[in-house]
Amino acid sequence: MEVEIRHLRAFTAVARCGSFSRAAEELSITQPALSRTVAQLEAALGVRLLERTSRRVEPTDVGEEFLHQAEGALASFDHLLATTRRQASLRLGFSWLLPAPWAQQSIKGFEKTTGASVKLIRTDDPLQALRRRTVDIAVVRGDEPPPQPLRTVRLYDETRFAVCARESPLAGRDRLDWDEVRHWPLIVNTVSGTTGPWSWPPESRPTDIVETSNYDEWVETVAANRGIGIVPETARHRSPHPALHFIALTNAPPVPVRLVYLPDGPRALIRRFVDASLEASRA
Template identity: 30%
Template sequence: MDDVEVRELRYFIAVAEELNFTRAAARLGMAQPPLSTAIGKLERKLGVTLLERTSRHVHLTSAGQELLEQGRIAVEAIGAALERTRRTGTQADRLTVAIKAGAGTELLSKITRRCADDPFMPQVHVQFVHDGGPAAALRAGTADVALLHTPFDDRGLDTELLFVEPRVAVLPAGHRLARRRSLRRADLAGEPMPRWAKQTDTATAAYWANGPGETPDGPEISDMNQLLDVVALGQAVAYIPLSIARQHGRAELVFVPVADLSPSKVVAAWPDATRSRTVASFVHTAVEVAADRPRQAAALA
């Protein structure tokens, strides 16, 4: 069997995701006939049928579904390897840490200050991630390590739990429940909740909604600041981790504990193929800093 080229995998992934040769060709910036020829050549190389074509529809075969899943992983891994190689050659003295914009920097600030006291640690560069989130930045090779709130797509990643904390409801100050000392999820049944952009995972969507099986139906947002803005404007209510609530106090917002709401877990994550001592040192420092949080919280009480 001839070797399959990355270009051919990219072509196939586009067709498999669009299930339409015309749309796939437009997405790839090429004409349709060469794309059809390339897919036929790929099928001959592999000796299997990847797509069932009719005059109106394109369907994946079982072999095509397998190649779509494995091909995505392969193309992603190659892109990440090239990006990490580039960064190693141009930014060898820098550790890039990805966090979600608006998710709070208190923990990371303490970690970076402690890292700065270690003469063997390189400079820590913070990457505020929007599209795809910190986990996607790790898989793409643009970041070395990330701090995230679960749940997230942990495919291809290793993680270390830093701490667990409660989530609270964030309400507009004029909301009918804003003066309550505590709530239950049922109290907010039927309230619109923000939808995270490009969120396709149902479990994660339910986490940000009012429970399993539910889907947020409020305004679409892409970071925590936007979430708080739509709540302040009275367009939605939301659930957020307590540490983020403490960093985003605003007169137009009220934060209320929710007795039956699942907690938030904060983890450090890195690509599972990483063998970097620098990443290991950063994660070790993050665990130490996170372990100090209960004492810090007691001192602030």
């Protein structure tokens, strides 16, 4: 049997703790599994490394020397992993306005637990960026499910707000019902927008649609009073445009916020980022 890193970690934990039960708790494994692992190591080496008594577990003379060498080997191995991981990065794509504080908490948690870094990449079409493999994972808003083979994880929902120009007749309103939106020209970001005619049943959809192809065009078209737009609440806090007025929407469905990724991407990093993101979304 070949000696593996897990055998060294098991032995050094028992020798350091002086107890199989405490070492098993430290390693988050069962005591029988830990005992088997140490026994496998001793069998592979052909020597007894630990003296077991009813009160304590202590290294033998051979075990003391082996412990010193094993701890050095593990320290070098861990240093190698940490150094290499610091060079790894995950490319996070987004089309506009990463949600706060979710994004900051997710990135901080991921980088702290992995040693890898997150590279932020702004792109008008995150799904296309995934298909072209210029990003590894993307933040996507909206109701439309991503096409295969993209995978998705739903994080949480954002409240929708209406937005109009300061000179719009709606600028004096502090509330607007979802059903009223169809009576106004609707400005839509066709590439990464979260709201469009598809957001209503066919019989009640807005018919006067003004199309834009990115967030900046959308903002300036609304500011020019060409119609009204619908955005997640994030935009209300982070788009301080002097020509815009935000209006609370009643009876509006929320906007799902999701992570989307390819199944054959860097799986370990993606999994850890998804875990950090889900934890941040519950905070």
